[in-house]
Amino acid sequence: MNTATEKTPAPTTPVWVAGFMSGTSLDAVDAAMILTDGEKVTDFGPAVERRYSAAERATLQAATDAARAWNWTGPIPEAPFRAALEVITRTHYEAWMLLTSPARAPVPLLAGVHGQTVLHRRAKPGQKGATLQLVDPFALRKAIGVPLVCDFRSADVEAGGQGAPLAPAYHGALLDRLGGEAACVLNLGGVANITARLSDGSLVAFDTGPANGPIDEWVEGHGRGTHDAGGRLAASGKVHTGLLAQLLDHEWFSEAPPKSLDRYDFNASAARGLSVEDGAATLTAFSAAAVAAGIDQLPEKPARVIACGGGRHNPALMAALRGALPCRLMTAEEAGWRGDSIEAEAFAYLAARRMRDLPLSWPMTTGVPAALTGGQLFL
Numbered sequence: 001m002n003t004a005t006e007k008t009p010a011p012t013t014p015v016w017v018a019g020f021m022s023g024t025s026l027d028a029v030d031a032a033m034i035l036t037d038g039e040k041v042t043d044f045g046p047a048v049e050r051r052y053s054a055a056e057r058a059t060l061q062a063a064t065d066a067a068r069a070w071n072w073t074g075p076i077p078e079a080p081f082r083a084a085l086e087v088i089t090r091t092h093y094e095a096w097m098l099l100t101s102p103a104r105a106p107v108p109l110l111a112g113v114h115g116q117t118v119l120h121r122r123a124k125p126g127q128k129g130a131t132l133q134l135v136d137p138f139a140l141r142k143a144i145g146v147p148l149v150c151d152f153r154s155a156d157v158e159a160g161g162q163g164a165p166l167a168p169a170y171h172g173a174l175l176d177r178l179g180g181e182a183a184c185v186l187n188l189g190g191v192a193n194i195t196a197r198l199s200d201g202s203l204v205a206f207d208t209g210p211a212n213g214p215i216d217e218w219v220e221g222h223g224r225g226t227h228d229a230g231g232r233l234a235a236s237g238k239v240h241t242g243l244l245a246q247l248l249d250h251e252w253f254s255e256a257p258p259k260s261l262d263r264y265d266f267n268a269s270a271a272r273g274l275s276v277e278d279g280a281a282t283l284t285a286f287s288a289a290a291v292a293a294g295i296d297q298l299p300e301k302p303a304r305v306i307a308c309g310g311g312r313h314n315p316a317l318m319a320a321l322r323g324a325l326p327c328r329l330m331t332a333e334e335a336g337w338r339g340d341s342i343e344a345e346a347f348a349y350l351a352a353r354r355m356r357d358l359p360l361s362w363p364m365t366t367g368v369p370a371a372l373t374g375g376q377l378f379l
Contacts, residue, residue: 012356014042018099018108018146019348020092022116024190024263025212025310026057026064027226031095032341033108038352041173045106047341050095056087057226060116063134067118068264072130081118085136088116092135093143112351112375113140113150114343120262123162123367129260131163137378149351151376156361161368162260164193168205168365169353170346171195174337184295184302186321187343188212188311190263192291195365198300205365206257206297209290210266211311215283217268222276231316234284237277243270247286253293258367280316287311288320301326308332308339350375 014035021030029052033045052060063084066077092113099105115135123129131153141148153163171185175197184196190213195205215234216227228234247270252259270286271279295301304327311317312331322329332339350360359371 013037014040015110015352016045016106016108017348017352018096018111019344019346019351020095020111020113021343021347022088022092022114023310023343024117025216025227026052026060027310028052029091029095030341030344031092031099032338032344032348033099033106034345034348035106036349036352038349038356038358039173041177041349044338044345046099046102047338047344048095048098049340050091050098052091056091059083059087063116064118067132071119072121081134084116084118084134088134089136089139089143092140096144108146110351110355111144111146111148112152112347112349112354113137113148114152114347115150117263120164120260122260122262123157123160128160129157129163131157137376141378148378149354149375150378152347152350152354152360152374155374156366156368156372159368159372161361161366161372162258163366164260165195165205165207165365166350166360167193167343167346168195168203169360170342170349171205172197172203173349174342178335181303182300184298184305186291186305186307188307188309188317189343190216191261192287192294192311194291194294194305196298196300196302203362203365204257204298206259206294207261208294209252209261210283210287211309211317212287212314213263214266214268214270215280215287215314215317218271218279218283219276221268224276228280228284228314228316231284231314231319233277233280234316235281237275237279237281239285240274240278240282243274243282244285244289248289248293253290257294257297258363258365260366284314284316285320287317288324291321292324292326295325295327304328304330306330306332306335306337308337308342310340312339
């Protein structure tokens with residue numbers, strides 16, 4: 001490992017950078033290329049998705065379950081982690097080949113890889129957080145053949161930040177391309193997070209609560225697939241308003257931002273005892289209400305919220321959000337963005353920033369005491 005930048009030129013002029021993201025929904029490796037100098041996004045290259053097979057997904061879930069049982073106490077669960085690393089390396093390499101194989105594909109000079117989050121503990125007063133993303137940077141660097149940046153979150157956590165969310169730097173660059181009024185980017189992954197650009201240009205970001213995670217867990221736990229396809233289960237159920245009010249009474253919603261969550265801090269057990277349809281409806285309404293509660297915590301209300309991530313494909317969740325939010329909701333595509341690739345693009349952008357030692361996080365995005373760079377470079 002080499003964390004110095006002298007041997008690889010920092011991109012003071014725009015270069016093509018590849019980014020990779022595998023989220024807590026365990027559905028796919030997303031890969032994308034952008035042309036960037038780490039400050040502005042000049043152009044967009046190819047974007048691909050390498051879906052996980054059922055067996056690969058089961059291996060990653062087993063590593064996540066083992067990490068949660070371990071929780072940084074006792075022997076590291078080496079066998080499930082080793083199996084997961086094999087899946088991560090192989091599937092990321094296959095995503096790289098898909099990304100770079102077209103005849104007209106640009107040649108990336110750098111790659112940013114998030115890795116697979118299997119455990120995240122948010123920082124609390126008097127207690128540092130902790131975070132773990134599985135990736136084998138040596139094997140992956142050798143496979144793809146370009147310098148690699150990974151381990152983006154550890155420096156922020158070590159400095160006292162939440163280590164999440166990290167996409168706000170990139171969200172800000174996308175919003176700069178749009179110009180105009182104060183706006184908010186909403187990422188609907190396993191957890192929901194928002195990045196608000198205020199009228200003075202500053203960024204405020206934090207996790208708002210659950211998004212797809214508990215819904216997916218609920219549906220899969222009832223043998224109805226891996227997610228609520230088309231939002232059909234939620235649309236055919238009824239929201240349990242008493243339970244919804246109880247869920248929203250959680251101390252999380254009164255905690256001041258910035259703040260972050262582990263994927264399992266809110267889970268499907270919240271709907272225990274309900275029918276499959278009513279549980280899906282209630283968990284969907286809860287995710288939307290949690291986002292609305294987060295918007296209420298912003299120092300300035302946005303004129304519009306732009307939704308990206310897998311949750312925007314769920315019509316029931318989008319309808320619930322439209323009913324809960326105090327402003328216009330639009331999709332990433334309506335803003336001219338690639339909604340399924342933004343997280344992958346973000347880690348390409350962060351890799352370019354790492355090469356120039358530019359900040360990845362700020363006090364109002366992760367709670368870190370001062371603007372901070374991060375990530376480790378593997379040459």
